[in-house]
Amino acid sequence: MSTPSRLPAGSSARQLRAERILDTTADLLTAYGYRKVTIDDVAGRAGVGKGTVYLHWKTREALFWATLQREALRLFEHLLAELAREPESALPHRLMRTIYLEITGRPLVKALLLNDPAVLGNLAGDETVRSAQQELAENADYLQLLSDQGALRAGLTPGAAGYVLVNVTRGFLGAAELGEDDGLSVEQRADLLSDVLRRALERDLPLTEQALAALNGQVIAMFAKMAQGHREQLQRSY
Template sequence: MSASTERVRDARGRAERARLILDVAADLLARHGYRRVTIDDVAAGANIGKGTVYLHWKTREQLFGAVFEREVRYALDELRQALRQDPRGCLLHRFARAYFLAITRRPLLRGFLLADPGLLGKLAASRGAALDGRHRAMARDYFRLLTEHGLLRDDMDADELGYAYQATFEGFLRADDGVPAEGLERRADLLARTVQRAFENGPAPGDGTLPGLADSVVALLSDLIDDGRDESGVPPA
């Protein structure tokens, strides 16, 4: 066997092992919560040594931060698939509705986002500011595209619109803590109506202008998903 073949096999094995660790950690976090899960628990669940986990992530916070990032990527990929199927999903109120449901239908991601304020801070600190920076850059580019197509109100600048929208979206997420699954669709509809009335500018354009815009938004999401791969090299599903 050649050295290059051996390296490929080693890389593949490392990625599969990292994926297993993330799967086990995600399952344990969903069942027991962040505060009760340890690296020992994850290692035992994956049937590997504790030291093997540390080959991929140096701290508990880094591992759980990677789980969080992967959950975010799954939600973003759901948005991307929806846009490929229906270009109207690039409109802000539809985008907000789809993202809201993509988050709230994932108990683990919803739990991360609705946890005590210090939790996400710890996870973010362990992973650096890159993730947050990438999301902010993507949001700015998305709002810029909407503005260029005349789809947002013109009496607020892009930073003001972005801040107000983010506050609205996060407010809906936090207000839904404990809402049963059957009520999420109604809350998503209410969010969409709120966003449409507060931030959009008049009627939606004809369908002929939306496919190109949707393609641009898909490209932004794809870049964010690809850039957000965790350091173990595990690709998004």
């Protein structure tokens, strides 16, 4: 029986090995789902010993959650880049359009958002996973920021706005899962989602440049904090 290779914590070689294990786990989870993927499967496909996987993650669930975290982190990093590039990306119709397009190319993030039991398995009921789902689609802090900057339609509370945003977005994502041929491209669906959310949630008059800049800065800070939390947790495994 081979002894697991104990590369120095924080070393580039150890991090590269962890990334390879996470890449393999992501591929297997996407293809086969939670219940059909074992640590033996991951180790064999990644070209490492089973004990080496356990040097990074103590349990199968910890490995699977780290895989989901990394996908969520990559989404947050993309959102931060878009927000830095264009202040209007902080508005719901623009933000959720970006998220929709990203999620269609990230099946594990979609599974996380839709709480797909086939992919998440026992993680579907985990409180940590639930918190991540709220970060992605039910973020009360984001909705409050919109309200504070006067971005919401008159009379619409953050709670009511959140109800609309979550259910409309999940409806669009869920409809895509049905595989029906509606003749629409992913971009066209994203545009429709954007238009529905703009009409349902946002005020008719555009925000002032000052209010938009303030909202953008606050949303950047919010997502940066979330991303850093996931990044720090992942780094502990590296």
